[in-house]
Amino acid sequence: xxxxYITTPIYYANDLPHIxxxxxxxxxxxxxxxxxxxxxxxxxxxxxxEHGAKIVQAAEKAGxxxxxxxxxxxxxxxxxxxxxxxxxxxxxRTTDPVHEKVxxxxxxxxxxxGKIYKKKYxxxxxxxxxxxxxxxxxxxxxxxxxxxxxxxTQSEENWFFKLSEYQxxxxxxxxxxxxxxxxxVYPLERRNEIIGKLKTGLQDISxxxxxxxWGIPMPFDREQVFYVWVDALLNYISAIGIFGDRKxxxxxxxxxxxxxxxxxxxxxxxxxxxxxxAYGLRPPKKLFSHGYFTINGDxxxxxxxxxxxxxxxxxxxxxxxxxxxxxxxxPFGSDGDVSFQAMTERYNTDLANNLGNLVSRTLTxxxxxxxxxxxxxxxxxxFGMEEELSPVPGMFDRLEFNRIAExxxxxxxxxxxxxxxxxxxKMAKQNxxxxxxxxxxxxxxxxxxxxxxxxxxxxxxxxxxxxxxQAGNVTAAASDYFAGKAVSYPVKGNKISKPxxxxxxxxxx
Ligand code: MSP
Numbered sequence: 001x002x003x004x005y006i007t008t009p010i011y012y013a014n015d016l017p018h019i020x021x022x023x024x025x026x027x028x029x030x031x032x033x034x035x036x037x038x039x040x041x042x043x044x045x046x047x048x049x050e051h052g053a054k055i056v057q058a059a060e061k062a063g064x065x066x067x068x069x070x071x072x073x074x075x076x077x078x079x080x081x082x083x084x085x086x087x088x089x090x091x092x093r094t095t096d097p098v099h100e101k102v103x104x105x106x107x108x109x110x111x112x113x114g115k116i117y118k119k120k121y122x123x124x125x126x127x128x129x130x131x132x133x134x135x136x137x138x139x140x141x142x143x144x145x146x147x148x149x150x151x152x153t154q155s156e157e158n159w160f161f162k163l164s165e166y167q168x169x170x171x172x173x174x175x176x177x178x179x180x181x182x183x184x185v186y187p188l189e190r191r192n193e194i195i196g197k198l199k200t201g202l203q204d205i206s207x208x209x210x211x212x213x214w215g216i217p218m219p220f221d222r223e224q225v226f227y228v229w230v231d232a233l234l235n236y237i238s239a240i241g242i243f244g245d246r247k248x249x250x251x252x253x254x255x256x257x258x259x260x261x262x263x264x265x266x267x268x269x270x271x272x273x274x275x276x277x278a279y280g281l282r283p284p285k286k287l288f289s290h291g292y293f294t295i296n297g298d299x300x301x302x303x304x305x306x307x308x309x310x311x312x313x314x315x316x317x318x319x320x321x322x323x324x325x326x327x328x329x330x331p332f333g334s335d336g337d338v339s340f341q342a343m344t345e346r347y348n349t350d351l352a353n354n355l356g357n358l359v360s361r362t363l364t365x366x367x368x369x370x371x372x373x374x375x376x377x378x379x380x381x382x383f384g385m386e387e388e389l390s391p392v393p394g395m396f397d398r399l400e401f402n403r404i405a406e407x408x409x410x411x412x413x414x415x416x417x418x419x420x421x422x423x424x425x426k427m428a429k430q431n432x433x434x435x436x437x438x439x440x441x442x443x444x445x446x447x448x449x450x451x452x453x454x455x456x457x458x459x460x461x462x463x464x465x466x467x468x469x470q471a472g473n474v475t476a477a478a479s480d481y482f483a484g485k486a487v488s489y490p491v492k493g494n495k496i497s498k499p500x501x502x503x504x505x506x507x508x509x
Contacts, residue, residue: 013073033455047092052228092239102238124151159208166274255284291335320457377440443490469494
């Protein structure tokens with residue numbers, strides 16, 4: 001089976017990353033872990049986008065040279081990846097020589113094939129978006145609607161890509177599932193918006209900047225550098241060696257899944273596939289665009305002082321809970337407000353009260369009533385837990401992270417209710433012979449829950465798995481479980497080991 005190739009947008013290195021940026025990466029990591037666990041070979045790519053006018057401005061402000069500046073930010077982004085336990089297989093920087101070479105060669109071919117041309121252009125340029133805006137894009141104050149600043153009139157002789165030639169082809173490949181180059185875009189409402197906009201007409205786009213030095217020089221026009229966005233999009237093929245090891249490239253391209261946020265969907269669903277078609281490559285197979293995090297309704301911004309960074313969350317909740325909480329604040333695809341308070345509430349209910357309590361009281365009672373040794377049990381499925389969790393694989397395929405969490409919480413709840421209704425403390429007093437079967441079932445439930453949680457909470461799931469007396473890796477057990485093989489847990493006679501409190505309750509001040 002071909003490898004599953006999954007990407008995140010490469011992080012723009014003009015400032016420190018915040019949790020909005022980390023969100024896409026955590027989502028990609030959960031999926032990468034899920035696909036690996038279910039038997040796919042995965043190639044998961046992320047990286048940093050390091051050219052353009054905004055980088056020059058930020059570097060100047062920091063009193064650094066652009067390269068020195070992006071080296072620092074790229075390292076900070078890599079720190080976030082480590083902090084969040086991200087398992088990317090590769091990391092691309094657009095200042096890597098191999099990437100710069102690909103950008104040059106890719107466009108040298110489009111130049112030779114007549115797919116790009118030079119013309120004088122005057123337009124309204126927003127330096128924050130790094131793009132020309134049409135008058136219709138401006139808000140009532142005649143400002144960029146995203147950045148609330150007036151665009152500057154810029155006139156340049158630039159190179160243009162004949163994007164307009166691909167209008168019909170793009171509409172077809174986005175809408176027709178049977179098209180051999182079909183690009184599936186989710187959520188469907190966003191796909192429909194893109195198709196609607198495409199049908200109103202498509203303009204050729206400028207792909208170079210004459211007034212900028214910090215970019216990749218055009219091989220056929222030394223006065224110009226490539227526009228940062230076309231440079232950045234090519235990371236998805238430069239990182240897998242389009243002009244290097246062709247075998248590796250053919251194994252991975254077309255990408256199975258590009259994750260993006262909604263603000264950059266147009267670049268990924270329109271400009272990127274058109275560039276690939278112009279070169280003679282197949283567009284990616286699937287794009288999923290998620291929503292935006294806001295804080296009390298506002299965009300996260302340094303000016304508003306409301307930026308939340310991964311380090312703060314990990315300091316407060318630990319890495320596993322942070323990954324879980326980040327993904328579950330809003331349905332993937334929708335916008336939503338995030339806050340420390342909402343995350344703390346969710347941490348306390350889902351993790352400290354529900355999951356933590358299930359593990360802790362089951363193991364405490366096991367020690368008290370059964371000497372901490374896994375008893376003989378009824379075997380098979382316990383408390384219908386496996387049926388309860390059976391929708392989870394489909395939910396992973398549809399990227400319904402919040403529904404997976406709900407399903408898992410329901411399963412945990414069910415096990416907790418079973419404890420309440422069976423009242424093992426009474427059973428123990430009465431020497432009820434059914435006590436062993438009850439604990440066998442509870443341990444089996446806890447094991448099944450940890451298998452399903454492993455992509456979100458790799459560390460905690462492993463701890464839980466070991467606590468019920470299992471040797472080996474929970475992900476290995478999960479692979480067998482999802483392949484439909486019998487997995488033996490809990491194992492009669494094994495000793496359980498109660499871990500330290502998994503999720504200490506947090507008091508919100
Ligand atoms: N460099 C480009 C991507 C190039 S891909 C060829 C870029 N970088 S970014 O750093 O600005 O954003 C990285 C990702 O984080 C994007 O998907 C972006 O939309 C996402 N987010 C940035 N702020 C966000 C929120 N507040 N909420 C959710 N996602 C957010 O775009």
